[in-house]
Amino acid sequence: METKLTNLVDKALSRRNFLVGSGTVAAAAVLVGCGDSTSTTTPVTPPATTLTDADYLNFALNLEYLEAEFYLRAATGNGLSSTDAGSGAGTVTGGAQVQFATSAYANYANMIAQDELNHVRLLRAALGSSAVARPNIDLTAGFNAVASAAGIGSTFNAFADENSFLVGAFAFEDVGVTAYTGAAALLTSVANLSAAAGIQAVEAYHAGIIRTIIAGAASVSGASQTYLTAANQISVLRGTLGGGNETTLSINSIVAASSANAIAFARTTDEVLHIVYGAAPAAGVKSGAFFPNGLNGNISVTAS
Amino acid sequence: MANLETQILDEVIVKSRRKMLSLGSAALAGLAVAGVTKANAQTTALTDADILNFALNLEYLEAQFYNLAVSGVTIDHLPTPIPISVNGGTGGTVALKPNFAKVPFTDTAIAAYAAETAIEEGKHVTFLQGALSTAAVSMPNIDLYTSFNTLAAAAGIGPAFDPFASDATFLIGAYIFEDVGVTAYHGAAGSISSKSTLTAAVGIHAVEAYHAGLVRLSINRLDAGSGTLLGYTQKISATRSALANPGGKPLSQDDFGIMNTTVALQGTSATYPVTTLVDVDISESSAATSYSQGFARTPQQVLQIVTGGGAGNKGVFYPAGMNGTIK
Numbered sequence: 001m002e003t004k005l006t007n008l009v010d011k012a013l014s015r016r017n018f019l020v021g022s023g024t025v026a027a028a029a030v031l032v033g034c035g036d037s038t039s040t041t042t043p044v045t046p047p048a049t050t051l052t053d054a055d056y057l058n059f060a061l062n063l064e065y066l067e068a069e070f071y072l073r074a075a076t077g078n079g080l081s082s083t084d085a086g087s088g089a090g091t092v093t094g095g096a097q098v099q100f101a102t103s104a105y106a107n108y109a110n111m112i113a114q115d116e117l118n119h120v121r122l123l124r125a126a127l128g129s130s131a132v133a134r135p136n137i138d139l140t141a142g143f144n145a146v147a148s149a150a151g152i153g154s155t156f157n158a159f160a161d162e163n164s165f166l167v168g169a170f171a172f173e174d175v176g177v178t179a180y181t182g183a184a185a186l187l188t189s190v191a192n193l194s195a196a197a198g199i200q201a202v203e204a205y206h207a208g209i210i211r212t213i214i215a216g217a218a219s220v221s222g223a224s225q226t227y228l229t230a231a232n233q234i235s236v237l238r239g240t241l242g243g244g245n246e247t248t249l250s251i252n253s254i255v256a257a258s259s260a261n262a263i264a265f266a267r268t269t270d271e272v273l274h275i276v277y278g279a280a281p282a283a284g285v286k287s288g289a290f291f292p293n294g295l296n297g298n299i300s301v302t303a304s
Numbered sequence: 305m306a307n308l309e310t311q312i313l314d315e316v317i318v319k320s321r322r323k324m325l326s327l328g329s330a331a332l333a334g335l336a337v338a339g340v341t342k343a344n345a346q347t348t349a350l351t352d353a354d355i356l357n358f359a360l361n362l363e364y365l366e367a368q369f370y371n372l373a374v375s376g377v378t379i380d381h382l383p384t385p386i387p388i389s390v391n392g393g394t395g396g397t398v399a400l401k402p403n404f405a406k407v408p409f410t411d412t413a414i415a416a417y418a419a420e421t422a423i424e425e426g427k428h429v430t431f432l433q434g435a436l437s438t439a440a441v442s443m444p445n446i447d448l449y450t451s452f453n454t455l456a457a458a459a460g461i462g463p464a465f466d467p468f469a470s471d472a473t474f475l476i477g478a479y480i481f482e483d484v485g486v487t488a489y490h491g492a493a494g495s496i497s498s499k500s501t502l503t504a505a506v507g508i509h510a511v512e513a514y515h516a517g518l519v520r521l522s523i524n525r526l527d528a529g530s531g532t533l534l535g536y537t538q539k540i541s542a543t544r545s546a547l548a549n550p551g552g553k554p555l556s557q558d559d560f561g562i563m564n565t566t567v568a569l570q571g572t573s574a575t576y577p578v579t580t581l582v583d584v585d586i587s588e589s590s591a592a593t594s595y596s597q598g599f600a601r602t603p604q605q606v607l608q609i610v611t612g613g614g615a616g617n618k619g620v621f622y623p624a625g626m627n628g629t630i631k
């Protein structure tokens with residue numbers, strides 16, 4: 001009852017918040033002004049207005065499209081339906097059903113695929129007519145770019161086998177956690193904050209699961225060490241592109257959090273964009289890697 | 305003591321008024337949405353310090369549990385002690401079974417997770433004490449002995465339960481705490497007024513969820529298809545749900561143990577057995593109301609769980625209640 005009620009209240013408040021729009025702009029301006037990301041160079045394509053909750057939720061929706069396509073394709077071979085991808089959705093390149101050798105891993109893939117699909121639906125429902133459609137997504141070039149930049153190799157097929165799948169999942173989950181942690185304080189509506197925190201928790205559950213599997217397997221199998229090494233190479237790359245915010249994964253250090261206070265890292269939207277675009281920190285980056293035509297919505301070009 | 309309480313109350317009132325004046329009606333509406341007004345004894349708006357002290361009480365509990373499991377000593381007796389008495393307060397006691405000893409871990413991975421989590425929960429205590437500074441509360445009395453027996457009996461697991469007996473029982477003990485931590489931080493987030501405090505709370509929230517995912521995965525591994533450990537998690541989740549919702553079960557149960565379920569993933573007609581490792585309802589049939597979000601609990605709901613629904617929010621893990629304004 002309470003969950004249902006909360007969802008209904010969340011939806012109602014979200015819509016109201018978007019309708020009110022201008023009423024929240026001033027508050028958003030104050031918050032955005034505090035961030036690192038907006039304090040420097042002139043963006044190539046400046047946002048039309050100060051960013052709203054809808055802009056941040058659409059930013060998150062782009063990331064959920066990416067995760068949903070990755071997991072759905074790995075689990076079933078099929079991606080989002082046209083209904084879930086939105087009107088005028090972009091294309092998805094790459095991705096195939098993973099031939100899992102370990103049934104438990106296949107089950108976890110199914111579970112996470114369902115969760116990410118639900119997150120797409122949650123954000124689309126919360127955004128209503130403001131929801132952006134799925135942008136073009138490239139799961140082939142994206143992983144190749146990551147592998148190349150991380151020093152793993154010139155190509156990397158995350159759908160080749162279950163261990164490669166785990167490394168692919170690793171690449172995404174912690175980024176999601178840091179993105180939601182960073183966005184939380186930028187949201188003006190309590191209902192939107194609650195929704196974002198609810199998704200963030202689930203992304204962290206996923207990240208905990210994926211990281212535990214990778215580190216656990218490597219601790220008992222020399223062959224699996226390769227995949228732990230690859231995951232940490234990706235972690236180093238994410239740190240380079242995304243403002244640090246990484247810890248080395250090992251059996252003794254599963255959680256990605258600050259060593260000073262054991263609090264999870266927060267990333268700015270710019271830092272997240274640099275990671276998913278596979279681009280070195282700079283202003284004006286608008287596409288690359290997993291998003292060949294950039295994200296849809298008002299947060300798609302880096303400001304710094 | 306009365307003076308200290310009076311002083312704290314005065315501070316609360318002043319801060320609350322100031323907050324209301326500065327934030328205006330929107331903030332009050334926000335508090336109502338977050339359900340915080342349901343909490344006991346909350347006639348004024350909660351301050352950030354109230355919320356962080358509530359979190360600190362929970363972190364004392366987690367830090368003691370994990371550090372005792374790993375090192376066999378309370379946090380104030382670690383090589384680098386973490387204080388349990390702060391700001392002139394008196395640190396409470398920790399009740400343990402007779403002849404208590406640390407967990408005899410046999411699974412090296414689980415021993416490693418326990419050690420990591422012990423360190424991280426200790427850092428959360430230290431962080432919150434530092435963030436609260438002169439407002440930080442001392443550790444209340446904590447029970448890690450009869451509490452587990454009481455909960456195990458209530459959950460139908462058995463008359464006694466020792467979370468320090470083995471790898472498996474340790475994980476079940478951890479299971480009791482981690483999801484509660486996640487829902488508590490989630491529920492409190494909307495009431496925090498300082499943006500930096502909010503980011504920190506949301507960051508701790510994520511770490512609790514990392515722990516929860518780790519614990520659930522490890523329980524599923526040790527269960528190895530027997531169903532015994534999974535059954536414990538389902539019973540604990542059902543008990544948490546009942547304690548948090550004393551007026552009756554919600555339409556959709558708000559707490560899920562590890563279980564095999566079936567989902568029909570979109571785009572295929574096939575169904576898949578799935579072991580849920582996340583505390584959300586993922587059944588696609590109820591997708592209209594289930595969006596794979598973590599649950600949020602009000603402070604009062606959290607209190608009902610950790611005190612076993614005890615009168616005056618005293619009992620089970622907190623036999624004398626919590627310290628602070630939210631208790």
